[in-house]
Amino acid sequence: MTEFTAKIILTDIEGTTTSISFVKDKLFPYAKENTKDYLKETWLSNETNEIVRELLDLPEFEAYTKEVSKVANESLDVSTVDAFVKYLIDKDLKLGPLKRLQGLVWEKGYESGDLKGHVYPDVPEAFKRWTEAGLRLAIYSSGSIKAQQLLFGQTELGNLLPYISGHFDTTSGHKQEQQSYVNIAKALGEDPCNILFLTDVVKEAEAARKAGYQTAILARPGNAPLTDDDKTQYTVVSDFESLAISLKQTT
Ligand SMILES: CSCCC(=O)C(=O)COP(=O)(O)O
Ligand SMILES: [Mg+2]
Numbered sequence: 001m002t003e004f005t006a007k008i009i010l011t012d013i014e015g016t017t018t019s020i021s022f023v024k025d026k027l028f029p030y031a032k033e034n035t036k037d038y039l040k041e042t043w044l045s046n047e048t049n050e051i052v053r054e055l056l057d058l059p060e061f062e063a064y065t066k067e068v069s070k071v072a073n074e075s076l077d078v079s080t081v082d083a084f085v086k087y088l089i090d091k092d093l094k095l096g097p098l099k100r101l102q103g104l105v106w107e108k109g110y111e112s113g114d115l116k117g118h119v120y121p122d123v124p125e126a127f128k129r130w131t132e133a134g135l136r137l138a139i140y141s142s143g144s145i146k147a148q149q150l151l152f153g154q155t156e157l158g159n160l161l162p163y164i165s166g167h168f169d170t171t172s173g174h175k176q177e178q179q180s181y182v183n184i185a186k187a188l189g190e191d192p193c194n195i196l197f198l199t200d201v202v203k204e205a206e207a208a209r210k211a212g213y214q215t216a217i218l219a220r221p222g223n224a225p226l227t228d229d230d231k232t233q234y235t236v237v238s239d240f241e242s243l244a245i246s247l248k249q250t251t
Helices: 020-042 046-056 059-067 078-090 096-112 122-132 145-153 178-188 202-210 228-233
Strands: 002-006 008-011 136-140 166-168 195-199 214-218 243-247
Touching: 002 195, 002 214, 008 178, 020 046, 020 078, 020 096, 046 078, 046 096, 059 078, 078 096, 096 145, 122 136, 136 178, 145 166, 166 178, 178 195, 178 202, 195 202, 202 214
Parallel strands: 002 243, 008 136, 008 195, 136 166, 195 214
Antiparallel strands: none
């Protein structure tokens, strides 16, 4: 059992609360299959218009047009945007407009019951235990805030949103950048040393640690393997049951 004392727990989703395979084998294919219809239905809305403009402004769009020999300024149609979105999903790029669009597309899947959020069995109990101990719980994921709320609102193990008091996505900055964690601590109104960040990605833990956070790395089944050096540099646990986190008392 690894012991921590903190006031806030900030947790990642994919590879930490939720399996990587749920994201890669369920959420991403759903987005690939349903983006075209979503774009057709909402093409004239301001929100879709804004997302499409942001997508086409990405440097990746130029690279994509070169790869598929398309002329960039001939490209403002549903099929091209859909094909570009599929290309970005295949590359698993954590880009703001892509993540925003995915959240909107997944909403239908959750509404129809085609999607149910996956969380590991130890997650609901840990969320309950931590919040009952007086700790605050927040999420930081590359998935949009809307996508986070959909996933935790409708997991296979029930609605976990009542435990969560903050959501952060890439609008706070990218997950491997120290400044993002500074921004989040500021938004939470807490000294970084009182925040414990849980993730599966060493570079994210490194960025959080540089910002003054406590960190622990989750080694869930299917996560990327950790090196011996990672294991000596960071606390590594296989699940949330292995973490004993108590509330830091204010002096
Ligand atoms: C909100 S769940 C969607 C997961 C997702 O799109 C993603 O990119 C996961 O990244 P994370 O930062 O949670 O590892
Ligand atoms: Mg992750």
